[in-house]
Amino acid sequence: MKLYTSLTSPYGRKVRIVCLEKRIDIQLVEVTTGTPDSPVNAINPLGKVPVLVLDDHRALYDSSVIVDYLDHISPVGKLIPADARQAISAKRWEALCDGILDAAILIVREKRRPPEFQLAGVMAHEQGRIDRGLAQLASDLAERKWCMGDTFTLADIAVGCLLTYLDLRFPDLQWQTQYPNLLKLRVRLNERPSFIDTQPPPPAS
Numbered sequence: 001m002k003l004y005t006s007l008t009s010p011y012g013r014k015v016r017i018v019c020l021e022k023r024i025d026i027q028l029v030e031v032t033t034g035t036p037d038s039p040v041n042a043i044n045p046l047g048k049v050p051v052l053v054l055d056d057h058r059a060l061y062d063s064s065v066i067v068d069y070l071d072h073i074s075p076v077g078k079l080i081p082a083d084a085r086q087a088i089s090a091k092r093w094e095a096l097c098d099g100i101l102d103a104a105i106l107i108v109r110e111k112r113r114p115p116e117f118q119l120a121g122v123m124a125h126e127q128g129r130i131d132r133g134l135a136q137l138a139s140d141l142a143e144r145k146w147c148m149g150d151t152f153t154l155a156d157i158a159v160g161c162l163l164t165y166l167d168l169r170f171p172d173l174q175w176q177t178q179y180p181n182l183l184k185l186r187v188r189l190n191e192r193p194s195f196i197d198t199q200p201p202p203p204a205s
């Protein structure tokens with residue numbers, strides 16, 4: 001299996017951590033996106049990473065589908081609970097984290113435009129999703145060890161990838177002082193080899 005991603009993609013990192021936790025071997029193919037000639041366009045019509053290309057050449061996207069597939073093909077280190085209600089709860093954590101990331105990435109993209117073309121209204125709207133999303137994550141986590149209670153799951157991986165992305169791209173956000181319980185979780189997650197081995201490089205700009 002080949003995983004097409006960039007090393008900076010938080011969604012790609014989520015998939016890479018899942019592979020490491022489940023001891024699934026994949027070949028990493030580093031790609032760039034966002035250009036008409038990006039090789040990703042040929043395997044994902046949306047032109048986004050991550051994409052997992054299976055040995056029979058089928059391409060899977062997006063990251064949420066890929067992690068479901070990976071958890072399904074190997075019983076090692078199950079990350080999505082077997083119980084249906086619990087599984088949906090874990091996927092809800094993931095959906096919220098991915099949604100906050102979508103908002104954060106839109107702001108990053110907007111900030112790359114010349115100041116006179118940046119849309120303050122769009123950025124404020126997206127910032128609202130980030131602020132409400134973080135408040136919800138902190139409230140749902142409360143004083144639990146892991147998002148779902150005593151067991152490490154996909155939900156923790158999704159939260160960890162989100163928080164690292166925010167640290168790199170939004171250093172002024174101050175989520176750590178506002179939500180000390182999320183910080184405690186992030187510290188615990190960053191001790192895991194899978195998180196250490198997939199630390200993203202600092203952003204170029």
Ligand SMILES: N[C@@H](CCC(=O)N[C@@H](CS)C(=O)NCC(=O)O)C(=O)O
Nearest residue numbers: 009011033034048049050062063064
């Ligand atoms: N919902 C998608 C989001 C993927 C996504 O937005 N990936 C970004 C990189 S972090 C991308 O490929 N962007 C390229 C583009 O929008 O052209 C997933 O979970 O895989």
